[in-house]
Amino acid sequence: MKIIVTGAAGFIGSHLCEHLSEQGHDVLGIDCFTDFYSVALKKQNAQDLKRKGIPILPLDLCGADLNGALKDVDNIYHLAAQPGLSATTTFSTYARNNITATYNLLEAARNQATLKCFIYISTSSVYGKYATSPEDAPAMPTSYYGVTKLAAEQLVLSYCRTGKIPACSLRLFSVYGPRERPEKLYSRLIKCILEDAEFPLYQGSELHTRSYTYIDDVMHGFLSVLKRLDQVSGEIFNIGSDIEITTGRGIEIVEEILGRQARKIIQPARLGDQLKTHANIEKARRILNYNPQTKPEDGLRLQIEWYKKTFLR
Structure with a gap:
């Protein structure tokens, strides 16, 4: 399958690219190399991926024409985001990189007849101060990060609900x-x-x-989605350690x-x-056979x- 990974030069994205490639998929990464943290580290990750035959396109999801990159795509893992809590990062930056970027990617994705699933990578921060609930509990974020990630998640699921694309969301818990x-x-x-x-x-x-979750356990959850595409569309899953x-x-x-x-x-x-x-992973265990x-x-x-x-x- 041809699989697009956004945020591919980052921590989680680079691991995902490697795992997908090792399973024989045709992987294309997208990253705009923002300077929220060391660009040099991201470029090193990109070089390591390139040596493994995984190209990274330096594209800004908010400004680039994405149709060419997404041509004939089977699945998209959307990890690119403005992450974390920062007293110096403005709301407009969170909104641009989490909501607008997701909207532009969705608009390009809906033009791809080959698309099987748009997999949005969300966060436990959407739950707010106490992230201990199942996926159908009310979201009560307390940060710009959580608010904009929740908005982007609901935007993705709205495209699914209206039949524009098949999609699901994975909410991650404290990955290390x-x-x-x-x-x-x-x-x-x-x-x-x-x-x-x-x-x-x-x-x-x-x-x-915290439900600190090791990166390999997160990859297990990510890859499980590909094996169950007929069961995940429209769904939200908590992915974390219990x-x-x-x-x-x-x-x-x-x-x-x-x-x-x-x-x-x-x-x-x-x-x-x-x-x-505390990641409530009963749903992921049941449907994805997820077992950190x-x-x-x-x-x-x-x-x-x-x-x-x-x-x-």
């Missing part, structure tokens, strides 16, 4: 692992400990609980593996941060090994 974005918790923590630098910790966040730990415990695990303590420096709490996430396996201790050891190989050469 090799290539994790540098501003995310574990990447920052590992870097700070290994460099003996101060580790910024948001006030109260060590008590937050193992819940506190952020404080996650920090302790990294400290134990590295044999060093983080030099924590407390910063003001983040507005809109989630207090508790990785314990935090094992996943974090693998991430630390990757970090050392990549940055401590």
Whole structure:
């Protein structure tokens, strides 16, 4: 199958491109290499993919003509987004990169008669402070990120409801692992400990609980969709680990593996941060046969090994 992956040079997108290619699919990546975090890291991911025969088109979903890239596409995984919580990122930026970009991609996708499924990658942030519910619970986002991701998700599903395209949505829970974005918790923590630098910790966040989900378990969920295209259209699925730990415990695990303590420096709490996430994956288990396996201790050891190989050469 010809499969398009947007946000292909990012953390999750680059892993997805590799897994799809290994399964024999014809994969084409799209990324506009925004500078929200290191463009150099994204370009390195793109080069690694290119060496594996996976091309990346440098296209801005908000401005480019996408019809040529989408010609004869079978499935689209839409990961490109303005991610995370940031006090310096404006609402208009979130709206542009999460809503407008999705709209433009949908308009190009509806012209492709070959399209079997538009797979939108959403987030547990749509649930709000407490992400513990099944997929049919009311969404109550508390951040610009969650609000705009929910709006884009509903835009995708509206195209499905009106018969324009087949589509589904996957809501991810706190993904970690090799290539994790540098501003995310574990990447920052590992870097700070290994460099003996101060580790910024948001006030109260060590008590937050999370369904930290290892990247390979996320890939299992993503690839399961392709095996069940006749069952997923119009549906939303939570994709995450059902193992819940506190952020404080996650920090302790990294400290134990590295044999060093983080030099924590407390910063003001983040507005809109989630207090508790626990992935309710009953629906994904039932329909997608989704079964995450990785314990935090094992996943974090693998991430630390990757970090050392990549940055401590």
